[in-house]
Amino acid sequence: MSVALSRCIGRVLSRQVASSSFVAGEQHHAVQSCWFVPVMTLKTTAALRAVPQKKKKKADPRIEALVRDRLKKKLRKLEKIPPEFIPIEDFITPSKCLDETRQRSTSRLSVEESERRALLLKEWCLYKQKQHMAEVESVELALKAQKEALKELKLESEELYQAALKPDPLLFPFAHEGPTFTPPKENYEAPDGKYVDITKVYTQ
Amino acid sequence: MSAPCGRMASRSLFQFLSTFGRTALGNSGLRHFSGTSARRVTAQSKVETERASSPWTLVAAVCLRRLPVISADCSPIEEEVRGMLQQVEFEKSILSDHELRLLDDTERMTRKQAEDYDSDEEDVRKDQEIVLTQDLEDSWEQRMKTFQPAERFRDDVDKDLTSLERCLDSSLLLLAEQEVGGEKMWLLPQTQWQGGETLRQTAERALASLPAAAFKATFLGNAPCGVYKYKLPKAARTESTVGTKVFFFKAILSDDSPPADPNASLLWVKKNELQRYLKPAYLMKVEPFIIGL
Numbered sequence: 283m284s285v286a287l288s289r290c291i292g293r294v295l296s297r298q299v300a301s302s303s304f305v306a307g308e309q310h311h312a313v314q315s316c317w318f319v320p321v322m323t324l325k326t327t328a329a330l331r332a333v334p335q336k337k338k339k340k341a342d343p344r345i346e347a348l349v350r351d352r353l354k355k356k357l358r359k360l361e362k363i364p365p366e367f368i369p370i371e372d373f374i375t376p377s378k379c380l381d382e383t384r385q386r387s388t389s390r391l392s393v394e395e396s397e398r399r400a401l402l403l404k405e406w407c408l409y410k411q412k413q414h415m416a417e418v419e420s421v422e423l424a425l426k427a428q429k430e431a432l433k434e435l436k437l438e439s440e441e442l443y444q445a446a447l448k449p450d451p452l453l454f455p456f457a458h459e460g461p462t463f464t465p466p467k468e469n470y471e472a473p474d475g476k477y478v479d480i481t482k483v484y485t486q
Numbered sequence: 487m488s489a490p491c492g493r494m495a496s497r498s499l500f501q502f503l504s505t506f507g508r509t510a511l512g513n514s515g516l517r518h519f520s521g522t523s524a525r526r527v528t529a530q531s532k533v534e535t536e537r538a539s540s541p542w543t544l545v546a547a548v549c550l551r552r553l554p555v556i557s558a559d560c561s562p563i564e565e566e567v568r569g570m571l572q573q574v575e576f577e578k579s580i581l582s583d584h585e586l587r588l589l590d591d592t593e594r595m596t597r598k599q600a601e602d603y604d605s606d607e608e609d610v611r612k613d614q615e616i617v618l619t620q621d622l623e624d625s626w627e628q629r630m631k632t633f634q635p636a637e638r639f640r641d642d643v644d645k646d647l648t649s650l651e652r653c654l655d656s657s658l659l660l661l662a663e664q665e666v667g668g669e670k671m672w673l674l675p676q677t678q679w680q681g682g683e684t685l686r687q688t689a690e691r692a693l694a695s696l697p698a699a700a701f702k703a704t705f706l707g708n709a710p711c712g713v714y715k716y717k718l719p720k721a722a723r724t725e726s727t728v729g730t731k732v733f734f735f736k737a738i739l740s741d742d743s744p745p746a747d748p749n750a751s752l753l754w755v756k757k758n759e760l761q762r763y764l765k766p767a768y769l770m771k772v773e774p775f776i777i778g779l
Contacts, residue, residue: 384580423774431713445684464635
């Protein structure tokens, strides 16, 4: 770039020389000679703007590699430790509950009461068993009815039978609001509620 | 079994080919398409030939159910056990914050009433107004009283069989009065099967064709849950029709179904009221798949 610059300067000077010789033709030779500078004698020096750089030490890349290895070892050691288990909040009895002042002063159960409870539980056991057997029986009857229906359908037409056996992909997810204690009121506006969620979120 | 497999395989193969670009496999793709359509046409005609040979007419009926809206009352033993369990739970519990506050308040009141009461002994929170827990409880009671829940049981609505709001604690079935063989009778809404549709679509059509009622229902699966077949009286029998097979499909009434106008030809009945309306033989076939009440 410095060479090109010098060439430009040379051209400029020679142009100036030409113009000046045209305008002032009778001028002295001595004046013209000090303006005319031959291009070949122009010398350029190296770029003078750079800062002297530090010498690169050959041991540097080795030291960097050692540092990286040490970090990797530390990482591996940390990873070896098994992660802490997320505590199950329900299994930890809060210390508030173990307070002695909170004990209820209840009287002992009488013999009649405990007898009554035991007999009631026995009756309940029998009631629930009968209920369960009835449920199982009703399900079995329904299945029997369905099998009979599919058998009859197969006798009728194979194509309809195959169509009936296909699962319905649009059925699930199926949602239905369950029974409440009181029926929904017409045109009822529930009051705006606000709650702050304070569940603890753990990250492993 | 092989015929439907082949059909399904060819259909999936066609889809596979079409995704890879019709330009590259244009001719073969078109050939496949014509192949499947031809096979579909033959399948339909096969069904019709099958149907033509069978002497039974097919009918699909829908068993539409409105599930309970409120919880049912407990039986006597259930009530007893519920009371006992609540007692046991209460005995095994410890005092809650609210109860501790109540006890503290009563204790402070007794101390205030005592003659040697020194207010400086107590750490009185001067900037905080002491609100008695009892007052809090009373204010909550007052707020509860301002809310009037809807009634659970209304006798007049329960007696109206055409209303959808009756007997909210049990599930109801839809019955329609339809004409079958020149005779009007109460049965689950049904309609005859037409060629080119599955039986479930026939059942959906039966529901949609009910007079003046737009019920939104979820059909539970493609398979029928029951069948009732009857032979026509000997006088009406011909070579092609011996009798009818009625296939039942279960459906649940959706929550966001529009309220239907009370229609005299539609009834909502509980399971134990079915015997008043359905014929005995029909009821015998319908009862098993209506699980529950």
